[in-house]
Amino acid sequence: MREIKFYEAIREATAQCLENDERVYIMGLGVPDPKGIFGTTVNLQEEFGKDRVFDMPIIENAATGIAIGTALVGMRPIITHQRVEFAILSMEQIVNQAAKWYHMTAGQKNVPLVIRMIIGRGWGQGAQHCQSLESWFAHIPGLKVVMPSSPHDAKGLLASAVEDNNPVIFLEHRWLHNTYGNVPEYYYKLPIGKCNIVEPGSDITIVAHSYATLLAIKAARILSEYNINAEVIDIRTIRPLDKETIIASVKKTKRVIVVDNGWASFGVSAEIIAIIAENLSSELINNPIRIGVEDVPVPSTRELAKHAYPNTSKIINTVLNIFNVKSDKIDFEDPNIMYDVPDQSFMGPF
Secondary structure (H helix, E strand, O other): OEEEEHHHHHHHHHHHHHHHOOOEEEEEOOOOOOOHHHHOOOOHHHHHOOOOEEOOOOOHHHHHHHHHHHHHOOOEEEEEEEEHHHHHHHHHHHHHHHOOHHHHOOOOOOOOOEEEEEEOOOOOOHHHOOOOOHHHHHOOOOOEEEOOOOHHHHHHHHHHHHHOOOOEEEEEEHHHOOOEEEEOOOOOOOOOOOOEEEEOOOOEEEEEOOHHHHHHHHHHHHHHHHOOOEEEEEOOEEEOOOHHHHHHHHHHHOOEEEEEEEEOOOOHHHHHHHHHHHHHHHHOOOOOEEEEEOOOOOOOOHHHHHHHOOOHHHHHHHHHHHOOOOOOOOOOOOOOOOOOOOOOOOOOOO
C-alpha cells in the first residue's frame, strides 16, 4: 500500500476510468486549469486529449443537459460543477431529466452520469459558497448520492459511480482534499450503498458522513479516555442508505448520535433518526440526538463559524452528558486551530 491524498485518489480514479473506457469523458469549469479542480483533474487533458477532458462555459443548466444527452446515447460523462451552489442552476436537469429517464422509459434508457460537486466551508466563503446540500439530492428517487470521507473510499466509489448505469451525485468536502491514506494503485471499486464501520464500539453509535466522519473519529478516540467505547459509522452513500448496518449498530449500543454535515433540520440526520425511531424506539436507552450546522445562513467570520459548525467538542460533550460523566474540560479543540481553515490534525491515515 502507498499513501496518497484524497484529491490524488480522485484524479487517479478518473484517469483509470478514462483509460479503461473510451466512452468516459470529463468536462467542467476549470477542468484543464493548472489548478485542476483542487488538483483532481491536473494534466488529464494532456494525457487524454481535448476531446475527452475539457472546460465549459458558465452554463451549468445547459452543460448538464448536454451531459445527460450524451449519456442517453451511450457515453459515460463526468461533469464537475466545482461548488455545489453552482449546480443549483442545473437542478431542473438533474431532478427532472437525469433522475427520471430510466423510469419514464420503463428501463429502456439509462443515464450513466456522474456529477461531481465540491462542498465545504471556511476561508471566509460565507453563506453562498460553503453549503452542504446533499439532502436535496438524496430526496430525489432516481439519483444516487455518494460522499466519501477517505482517499481509499474516494477512489473506489468514484470508479463505481462511473460504471453505474444511473446518475450519481458525487460530493467532495474540500477540507478532505489534502487528507491522505492507503490507496491501492490498481483499479478497484467499492459498493455504492454500503456503510463502513470505521471505529468499532459497544457503548454508543456515532453516525456521520464526509468531513463529519473525521470529527466523529477524533471524538471517539478522546471518549475512550473516559472509558466510553463509541462505534463510528461512516455512511459513505446517502442514497441508497445502508439502513441495516446502522440499525444493527444501534440495536447493539442502544444509544445514538448522528452528526450531520449540513443543517440538521429536514436533513440526513433527521432521516436516519426517523429510521432508528421506526425500528428501535422501544430498545433505546436514550433518545437519539442529532448535531449539525446551526439553523442559520453560514457566517463568514471565524468567531461565528466556530459556533455555527459541528465540531469535536460538541460531539464529546453531548456523549459525556448522555453518560452523566463530569469533565472539567468543555472545549476539546486545539487552541491553535483556526476555524476557517482545515484542522491540520486531520491528515491521515484513518
